[in-house]
Amino acid sequence: MFEQLGLIGCGLMGGSFALAMKQAGLVKQVVGYSKSPTTTAKARQLGVIDVEAPSALLAVSGADIVLLAVPVAATEDSFKAIRHLLTPQTLLMDVGSTKGDVVAAAQRVLREHLGGFVPAHPIAGKEVAGVEHADPRLYVDRQVILTPTEHTDPAQTDRAEAVWRALGAQVLRMTPQAHDSTYAAVSHLPHLLAFAYMNGLAAQPEGAKFLAMAGPGFRDFTRIAASDPSVWRDILLTNREEVLAQSRHFRAALEALEQSLTDQRADVLVPLIEQANKQRGAWRLPASKDSD
Amino acid sequence: MFEQLGLIGCGLMGGSFALAMKQAGLVKQVVGYSKSPTTTAKARQLGVIDVEAPSALLAVSGADIVLLAVPVAATEDSFKAIRHLLTPQTLLMDVGSTKGDVVAAAQRVLREHLGGFVPAHPIAGKEVAGVEHADPRLYVDRQVILTPTEHTDPAQTDRAEAVWRALGAQVLRMTPQAHDSTYAAVSHLPHLLAFAYMNGLAAQPEGAKFLAMAGPGFRDFTRIAASDPSVWRDILLTNREEVLAQSRHFRAALEALEQSLTDQRADVLVPLIEQANKQRGAWRLPASKDSD
Numbered sequence: 197m198f199e200q201l202g203l204i205g206c207g208l209m210g211g212s213f214a215l216a217m218k219q220a221g222l223v224k225q226v227v228g229y230s231k232s233p234t235t236t237a238k239a240r241q242l243g244v245i246d247v248e249a250p251s252a253l254l255a256v257s258g259a260d261i262v263l264l265a266v267p268v269a270a271t272e273d274s275f276k277a278i279r280h281l282l283t284p285q286t287l288l289m290d291v292g293s294t295k296g297d298v299v300a301a302a303q304r305v306l307r308e309h310l311g312g313f314v315p316a317h318p319i320a321g322k323e324v325a326g327v328e329h330a331d332p333r334l335y336v337d338r339q340v341i342l343t344p345t346e347h348t349d350p351a352q353t354d355r356a357e358a359v360w361r362a363l364g365a366q367v368l369r370m371t372p373q374a375h376d377s378t379y380a381a382v383s384h385l386p387h388l389l390a391f392a393y394m395n396g397l398a399a400q401p402e403g404a405k406f407l408a409m410a411g412p413g414f415r416d417f418t419r420i421a422a423s424d425p426s427v428w429r430d431i432l433l434t435n436r437e438e439v440l441a442q443s444r445h446f447r448a449a450l451e452a453l454e455q456s457l458t459d460q461r462a463d464v465l466v467p468l469i470e471q472a473n474k475q476r477g478a479w480r481l482p483a484s485k486d487s488d
Numbered sequence: 489m490f491e492q493l494g495l496i497g498c499g500l501m502g503g504s505f506a507l508a509m510k511q512a513g514l515v516k517q518v519v520g521y522s523k524s525p526t527t528t529a530k531a532r533q534l535g536v537i538d539v540e541a542p543s544a545l546l547a548v549s550g551a552d553i554v555l556l557a558v559p560v561a562a563t564e565d566s567f568k569a570i571r572h573l574l575t576p577q578t579l580l581m582d583v584g585s586t587k588g589d590v591v592a593a594a595q596r597v598l599r600e601h602l603g604g605f606v607p608a609h610p611i612a613g614k615e616v617a618g619v620e621h622a623d624p625r626l627y628v629d630r631q632v633i634l635t636p637t638e639h640t641d642p643a644q645t646d647r648a649e650a651v652w653r654a655l656g657a658q659v660l661r662m663t664p665q666a667h668d669s670t671y672a673a674v675s676h677l678p679h680l681l682a683f684a685y686m687n688g689l690a691a692q693p694e695g696a697k698f699l700a701m702a703g704p705g706f707r708d709f710t711r712i713a714a715s716d717p718s719v720w721r722d723i724l725l726t727n728r729e730e731v732l733a734q735s736r737h738f739r740a741a742l743e744a745l746e747q748s749l750t751d752q753r754a755d756v757l758v759p760l761i762e763q764a765n766k767q768r769g770a771w772r773l774p775a776s777k778d779s780d
Contacts, residue, residue: 319703381689382702386709388745389681394764395741396734397673407771409631410674411611416708417678421768425761429754432761436749442688443746449687453680454735457728462721469717469724472686476713479699 197221198287202259203228204252204274206239208322209291210265211330214244216363219332229255230327231266239327252277256286261359264290268430272301282309287355289316293379293427295343295372297434303347311349314356315372317341317379318365325424336364339482343372380438385446387428388439390421489513490579494551495520496544496566498531500614501583502557503622506536508655511624521547522619523558531619544569548578553651556582560722564593574601579647581608585671585719587635587664589726595639603641606648607664609633609671610657617716628656631774635664672730677738679720680731682713 201223203210207230217223228245229252230236239245249255256262256278266274271292282288288309292298295315302313320338322329340360344353357367370378397403432439449468456465493515495502499522509515520537521544522528531537541547548554548570558566563584574580580601584590587607594605612630614621632652636645649659662670689695724731741760748757 377694378698378701381692381694381698382706386685386705389685389742390709390768391761391764392742392745393678393681393738394767395744395760396737396739398763398767399737399741400673402669402673406670406673407767408774409670410771410773412773413678413712414674415773416711417682418768418771419708420705421764423765425758425765428761429758432745432749432757433752433754436752440746440749443742445688445691446685447688449691450681450684450735452687453684453724454732457724457732460725460728462725465724466717466721468687469683469720471690472683472713473715473717475686475690475695475699476682476710479702479710481702481704481707482700 198223198261200224200259200261201226202249202256202262202278203245203265204255204262204278205265206230206235206245206327207265208325208327208329208331208334209318209320210263211239211242211244211327212320212332212334213263213265213291213363214239215330215332216335217359220362222359222362223261227255227257227259231270235327239330242327242330244327244330253281256281260286262286262288264288266290267426268292268294268298268434271298272305275301275305279306279309282306282312284309284312286312287352287359288313289356291316291318293317293431294435295341295375296438299343299345299372303345310345310347312352313345314348314353315343315345316356316360317343317375318360320365333364335360338365340365340367341375342367342369343375344369345372376435376438377441380435380442384431384435384439385442387420387423388432388443389446390418391428394418394421490515490553492516492551492553493518494541494548494554494570495537495557496547496554496570497557498522498527498537498619499557500617500619500621500623500626501610501612502555503531503534503536503619504612504624504626505555505557505583505655506531507622507624508627509651512654514651514654515553519547519549519551523562527619531622534619534622536619536622545573548573552578554578554580556580559718560584560586560590560726563590564597567593567597571598571601574598574604576601576604578604579644579651580605581648583608583610585609585723586727587633587667588730591635591637591664595637602637602639604644605637606640606645607635607637608648608652609635609667610652612657625656627652630657632657632659633667634659634661635667636661637664668727668730669733672727672734676723676727676731677734679712679715680724680735681738682710683720686710686713 206228214226226245227247229249236248318340506518518537519539521541528540610632
């Protein structure tokens with residue numbers, strides 16, 4: 197049980213966390229801050245937070261648990277804004293989709309407070325953003341990846357895990373590096389490829405005519421191309437090295453397929469398709485993961 | 489109304505056509521042939537065909553409508569096998585997913601019978617193949633693309649269109665070239681990319697670990713990678729020039745995205761993501777196309 201949650205960023209992710217914490221009886225009071233005062237006011241009107249803080253620092257004042265739920269690119273500035281009121285007992289978490297950069301920022305800024313910081317990535321979300329869509333059940337049955345660093349106090353990691361489990365989530369631990377390469381491989385690169393594919397169509401005069409004939413295969417393949425540009429700007433830029441490394445693996449595989457077409461070598465092409473078919477055919481979505 | 493349908497290839501596509509024709513009362517008798525006698529016998533037992541023909545040529549004997557429903561790569565040999573019993577009145581159609589190569593084969597082989605050949609591509613199918621899955625409603629509300637050549641008798645194209653409409657399909661006409669570039673763009677390239685992406689994962693020692701963490705974005709993006717290898721071998725090889733041309737557009741777009749990451753240029757990256765997002769956001773699946 198926590199006395200006070202300091203919430204920095206009252207959007208969908210942060211707002212849902214606050215609601216879930218309250219509903220689970222895990223926190224007595226939520227003090228919230230958003231960059232936009234309108235958002236903070238709306239969060240209070242909706243009962244997502246109890247008290248509006250005029251600054252990130254004041255949201256942390258008196259808090260024994262702090263959630264940083266801001267765009268990844270704003271993480272370092274947020275650390276700077278709050279570090280003077282963190283105590284060794286404060287459990288500090290973020291919700292960023294990349295972890296190496298967040299950990300690097302924490303190491304630069306938090307220094308002696310690093311022990312209380314447990315980097316977290318809840319694999320949850322909605323097609324819509326904003327505190328008005330905050331949902332106390334957003335994290336139920338979702339995976340939350342914790343990426344403690346060598347400086348993280350193991351007791352704080354255990355507390356963080358207990359919190360997310362109490363909200364209904366499944367908790368996994370990884371190193372920040374393993375997290376970033378994993379998600380570069382299974383999420384960030386597919387987004388990059390889907391963006392590139394749509395842009396490759398758009399670059400052609402017949403692009404619109406082609407699109408009009410597209411079917412369900414296209415629909416599913418390109419669904420992620422409609423993802424939020426500012427979210428994906430941050431993810432792709434902050435995790436760019438892992439994403440570019442994954443893209444090199446992809447390009448090599450694409451070149452092998454293309455070469456077999458150029459050479460008209462069915463005997464080379466077929467095993468390549470069969471490998472892809474077999475890998476995908478054997479894959480199953482983990483039962484709990486019906487949203488990412 | 490037709491007297492006799494000669495069906496070459498008693499699989500899912502051909503079998504469904506035969507059942508639909510019978511159910512619509514459009515044909516009196518179906519004479520079928522498959523390369524595998526077991527398949528032909530099964531088709532007769534299931535009532536998909538009425539008479540088993542011992543050869544493709546004999547399936548055509550006496551037919552006023554012929555459907556060639558064989559793998560694209562077998563088209564030319566099938567034309568050769570049947571051309572001696574085609575008459576100027578015979579309506580001959582295929583169901584191949586690529587059209588330039590089928591038309592080229594027809595021009596080489598059919599010569600004076602070219603007028604009766606109406607190349608067709610029904611955008612329909614199932615996850616499962618084989619005559620046991622033949623379904624008289626397979627073509628209902630599906631698009632069928634007819635690609636008549638300059639040698640096709642316009643009256644035969646009109647007959648073909650009337651047949652498919654009577655089976656519930658929506659009929660569109662295109663040139664073979666427009667067909668092949670369109671489907672290279674919206675279907676064949678996405679398949680190639682999905683195969684390459686899966687193979688890029690498989691090439692990494694951590695591939696299996698990555699796959700275990702994949703979510704719904706991955707699921708949808710890679711669904712088409714599980715497509716049938718022999719079908720896609722034929723499609724990609726026969727339409728390779730258009731597919732490779734589409735891949736060049738894709739590569740240029742991917743390079744632009746990658747360069748913006750390498751240069752850490754958010755101002756370049758954001759418009760690229762926004763373009764993809766906008767194109768995909770504006771796209772809608774044609775109401776009838778819930779299968780491809």
